[in-house]
Amino acid sequence: MAERPPKIPQSVLVVIHTDALEVLLIERTDAPGFWQSVTGSKDWPEExxxxxxxxxxxxxxxIDAASPGCALSDWFLENVYDIYPQWRHRYAPGVTRNTEHLFGLRVPAGTPVRLSPREHTDYVWLPWQEAAARCFSPSNAEAISLLPRLARPEKA
Structure with missing residues (x-):
């Protein structure tokens, strides 16, 4: 099996939510009890x-963000944080910090979720306050707490 290239220390955090501000959280496979929003690194630096x-x-x-009723919003916010030591081996030697760009994704209530079993074991929809409290990452909890101010409800 070929060795994977190092992860790029530029990523996204996507808060998936409904108009009622229910937030989707997913539980990590490699860290049971760690609930989070969708996160992931760029595949190449220019992506x-x-x-x-x-x-x-x-x-x-x-979830296809281009589906009817879905709206991806760039929040024009970034977090810079220390990469957790247990995940630093995924990056090039000496890389210890990551820049994370924030987005919101409004989806219709009842949107089905199909998890990648390689990455996540469970999901839950929670009111935004409960979702923020359940996140293991302080920056993820903070992003969810911004939701009432940044969410763009569907126009009637």
Whole structure:
């Protein structure tokens, strides 16, 4: 099996939510009890963040961000954080920090979720306050707490 290239320390965090501000959280396969929004790194340095967000949402949840009723919004916010030590081996030697670009994805209530079993074991829809409290990552919890201010509800 070929060795995978190092991860690029530029990623996205996508808060998937309904108009009622219910948030989708997914549980990591490699870290039981770690609940999060969709996250993922660029596949190549020039990959646009929006393309990364769309790809990661589809890979991790089976949700196509271009489906009717869905709306991907660039929140124009970034987090820079230390990569957890247990995951640093995925990056080039000496890389310890990651830049994460934030997006929101509004989906219709009842949108089906199909997890990638390689990455996630379970999912749950929660009101935004409960979702923020359940996240293991402080930056993910903070992003969810911004949802009432940044969400763009569907126009009637």
């Amino acid at each position: 646009p963040f929006e393309a990364t967000a769309r790809r990661e949402v589809l890979e991790e949840t089976g």
